[in-house]
Amino acid sequence: KIKMCSFVRPFLLSVILTSMFSLLRSDPLLPPSTQQVHRDSLVCASQPPPAQYGGRHTVTLIPGDGIGPELANHVRELFRFCCVPVDFEVVNVDSTMASEDDINNAIMAIRRNGVALKGNLETNHNLPPSYKSRNNLLRTTLDLYANVMHCQSLPGVRTRHRNIDIMIIRENTEGEYSSLEHENVPGVVECLKIITRTKSLRIADYAFRTAREKGRTRVTAVHKANIMKLGDGLFLECCKEVASGYPEITFDSMIVDNTTMQLVSRPQQFDVMVMPNLYGNVVSNVCAGLVGGPGLVPGANYGEDYAVFETGTRNTGKSIANTNTANPTAMLLASCLLLDHLKLHAYANMIRRAILSTVTETRLHTADLGGQGSTSEVVQSIMKVKNFTVTF
Amino acid sequence: ISGVFWSFLNGRCVIFLAYLNIVCLCSASQMQTVTLIPGDGIGPEISVAVMKIFEAAKAPIQWEERNVTAIKGPGGKWMIPPDAKESMDKNKIGLKGPLKTPIAAGHPSMNLLLRKTFDLYANVRPCVSIEGYKTPYTDVNLVTIRENTEGEYSGIEHVIVDGVVQSIKLITEQASQRIAEYAFEYARNNQRASVTAVHKANIMRMSDGLFLRKCREAAEKHRDVKFTEMYLDTVCLNMVQDPTQFDVLVMPNLYGDILSDLCAGLIGGLGVTPSGNIGANGVAIFESVHGTAPDIAGKDMANPTALLLSAVMMLRHMGLHGHAKKIEAACFDTIRDEKVRTQDLGGNSKCSEFTDAICQRVRDMD
Numbered sequence: 001k002i003k004m005c006s007f008v009r010p011f012l013l014s015v016i017l018t019s020m021f022s023l024l025r026s027d028p029l030l031p032p033s034t035q036q037v038h039r040d041s042l043v044c045a046s047q048p049p050p051a052q053y054g055g056r057h058t059v060t061l062i063p064g065d066g067i068g069p070e071l072a073n074h075v076r077e078l079f080r081f082c083c084v085p086v087d088f089e090v091v092n093v094d095s096t097m098a099s100e101d102d103i104n105n106a107i108m109a110i111r112r113n114g115v116a117l118k119g120n121l122e123t124n125h126n127l128p129p130s131y132k133s134r135n136n137l138l139r140t141t142l143d144l145y146a147n148v149m150h151c152q153s154l155p156g157v158r159t160r161h162r163n164i165d166i167m168i169i170r171e172n173t174e175g176e177y178s179s180l181e182h183e184n185v186p187g188v189v190e191c192l193k194i195i196t197r198t199k200s201l202r203i204a205d206y207a208f209r210t211a212r213e214k215g216r217t218r219v220t221a222v223h224k225a226n227i228m229k230l231g232d233g234l235f236l237e238c239c240k241e242v243a244s245g246y247p248e249i250t251f252d253s254m255i256v257d258n259t260t261m262q263l264v265s266r267p268q269q270f271d272v273m274v275m276p277n278l279y280g281n282v283v284s285n286v287c288a289g290l291v292g293g294p295g296l297v298p299g300a301n302y303g304e305d306y307a308v309f310e311t312g313t314r315n316t317g318k319s320i321a322n323t324n325t326a327n328p329t330a331m332l333l334a335s336c337l338l339l340d341h342l343k344l345h346a347y348a349n350m351i352r353r354a355i356l357s358t359v360t361e362t363r364l365h366t367a368d369l370g371g372q373g374s375t376s377e378v379v380q381s382i383m384k385v386k387n388f389t390v391t392f
Numbered sequence: 393i394s395g396v397f398w399s400f401l402n403g404r405c406v407i408f409l410a411y412l413n414i415v416c417l418c419s420a421s422q423m424q425t426v427t428l429i430p431g432d433g434i435g436p437e438i439s440v441a442v443m444k445i446f447e448a449a450k451a452p453i454q455w456e457e458r459n460v461t462a463i464k465g466p467g468g469k470w471m472i473p474p475d476a477k478e479s480m481d482k483n484k485i486g487l488k489g490p491l492k493t494p495i496a497a498g499h500p501s502m503n504l505l506l507r508k509t510f511d512l513y514a515n516v517r518p519c520v521s522i523e524g525y526k527t528p529y530t531d532v533n534l535v536t537i538r539e540n541t542e543g544e545y546s547g548i549e550h551v552i553v554d555g556v557v558q559s560i561k562l563i564t565e566q567a568s569q570r571i572a573e574y575a576f577e578y579a580r581n582n583q584r585a586s587v588t589a590v591h592k593a594n595i596m597r598m599s600d601g602l603f604l605r606k607c608r609e610a611a612e613k614h615r616d617v618k619f620t621e622m623y624l625d626t627v628c629l630n631m632v633q634d635p636t637q638f639d640v641l642v643m644p645n646l647y648g649d650i651l652s653d654l655c656a657g658l659i660g661g662l663g664v665t666p667s668g669n670i671g672a673n674g675v676a677i678f679e680s681v682h683g684t685a686p687d688i689a690g691k692d693m694a695n696p697t698a699l700l701l702s703a704v705m706m707l708r709h710m711g712l713h714g715h716a717k718k719i720e721a722a723c724f725d726t727i728r729d730e731k732v733r734t735q736d737l738g739g740n741s742k743c744s745e746f747t748d749a750i751c752q753r754v755r756d757m758d
Contacts, residue, residue: 181598
């Protein structure tokens with residue numbers, strides 16, 4: 001009895017000390033905004049979960065519709081070939097089902113694993129409004145507030161404009177995509193666009209932080225505040241507020257219609273662009289088109305706790321599904337972004353180098369780039385790239 | 393005999409009077425009056441240029457100049473001057489130069505005021521690549537038709553609580569039906585093969601869904617024109633890669649604003665893009681959509697192409713296809729020639745020289 005007591009006392013002491021320490025780390029008495037900043041300074045947003053189970057990561061994989069499943073298979077094939085320490089937990093979501101069970105299962109899987117690779121889920125817009133877009137549901141439930149797309153001109157791809165290097169940061173959860181609509185009287189429909197100060201500050205802060213991390217010098221806010229004075233006016237105000245905290249970065253703003261005009265005549269003038277949801281949709285698709293099309297640009301959705309990677313322009317590619325003609329570059333580059341997020345930089349750089357050399361040097365282009373290659377040929381060619389070794 | 397002689401004279405008189413009537417009617421229908429709003433900045437110079445070119449082409453147009461600076465009417469509401477409104481209502485057709493946007497004048501933008509006064513529900517912008525003015529995009533030939541009265545630009549916004557703003561996008565059945573019908577009518581009248589409705593109904597199911605439904609209904613009534621629907625992001629993506637696949641595009645206000653400016657950028661910018669606004673009761677106002685360019689106003693440096701092409705659009709709307717074709721061809725030939733071009737098109741000629749060159753070509757064509 002006395003021997004047990006001698007163990008218990010130091011054990012209890014250590015338990016009490018550890019719990020006190022963990023309580024001190026997140027002080028609930030601090031106001032929420034300071035707490036947020038405090039958290040952010042300790043831990044950067046969307047920290048990946050640590051690798052468990054023998055140093056291997058588990059990542060949720062949602063194949064999606066159209067070309068999604070075949071591209072997901074190619075990703076798995078490539079990862080297996082490169083011995084990447086990632087295991088995929090495949091969650092199939094049937095977008096034709098009326099019940100939201102499938103997408104809820106997928107969301108739970110992403111909460112479990114923290115990271116996901118996703119194909120686009122088709123939304124049949126002829127169904128009644130009770131059937132919400134599955135992709136949008138996923139983004140808003142997991143609060144993936146920043147959609148980041150990096151559009152760069154690739155050397156081997158022939159486009160009308162050269163030397164494009166634009167980073168597009170788009171607010172991903174509110175704005176026009178709030179899905180709040182009602183019919184007041186038959187024939188009169190109202191759709192609400194919501195802009196909040198907290199989310200605008202959050203996305204502006206994310207944009208400036210990213211610009212600083214990547215050594216970018218200019219951030220442009222895209223808006224339509226001359227017409228939507230309160231909504232986009234608030235967004236612009238928040239951007240200006242955040243800009244004052246980053247004096248080394250030039251901040252300017254541009255109206256969305258002028259932006260699209262400038263993008264098709266002189267896209268080289270843009271560096272980092274930040275904008276609300278709908279304008280982000282337009283601008284990111286225009287930029288993807290400028291650098292060579294939807295098959296080349298990957299996209300990433302970041303939240304506080306989760307990250308989901310997909311193709312930049314979110315196409316289902318229904319018309320070319322199962323024809324072995326889709327361009328796998330976008331999905332494979334998205335998987336490289338995934339590896340970067342998991343801090344497996346060596347693997348990410350190796351695969352990225354192989355993909356870019358296939359696209360630029362060996363000229364094995366798929367139909368969307370004007371060539372005649374098939375998806376499997378491109379993937380095989382990537383795997384055959386010389387000096388394809390991991391350097392640690 | 394006198395009776396026969398009198399009836400013979402009467403007969404002659406009747407025939408002569410009938411002949412006179414016909415002559416009068418013909419000349420009355422030939423000479424049409426159009427309200428001209430020169431505008432501010434470079435507006436007056438380019439209006440003068442257009443009038444000169446029309447005179448050289450012997451177009452049967454009489455110009456009635458009016459000013460539309462807003463005045464405060466009875467009851468404190470801002471309105472356009474009554475003589476301008478009267479002229480427009482009488483003539484039904486108008487040509488407008490660029491208007492200054494007042495910042496602290498207290499009244500809303502003039503374009504908005506005109507839109508509300510005449511219920512200009514459709515904004516039509518044909519975008520055709522100009523031979524001789526090189527852009528990375530060649531062979532662009534499309535028309536954007538944008539709903540101009542509601543949608544995201546309804547201007548209904550409120551602050552719910554501090555830090556939360558709600559902006560309302562309004563889509564009504566009536567407005568959507570009107571614009572859809574107009575789009576198909578335009579396609580039919582101008583021999584266009586297809587109409588594409590641009591929407592985002594996967595996200596905005598009810599509002600864009602209603603718009604889409606009305607477009608489908610209009611398509612049923614016009615089976616000779618092909619109808620397709622496309623998401624906004626797909627249109628943007630394909631537009632910058634291959635604009636030749638598009639013909640007529642019809643869409644709500646915001647998408648129309650963005651896409652029409654995108655298409656203007658494809659052909660060379662707002663300085664060479666024509667535009668027309670169609671209203672209820674047969675009113676149509678054609679305008680140049682560029683700014684007033686106060687820095688070059690009065691220096692004979694302005695480029696009248698945008699206003700000229702809008703005037704050509706106006707002639708087509710009025711049915712004067714022959715004159716329209718002549719003036720348009722003269723304008724394009726002059727630009728293609730590259731000898732006389734204004735500064736914004738890459739040359740260093742004056743506005744008057746450019747105008748004279750076009751006038752000369754028009755006269756040579758006769």
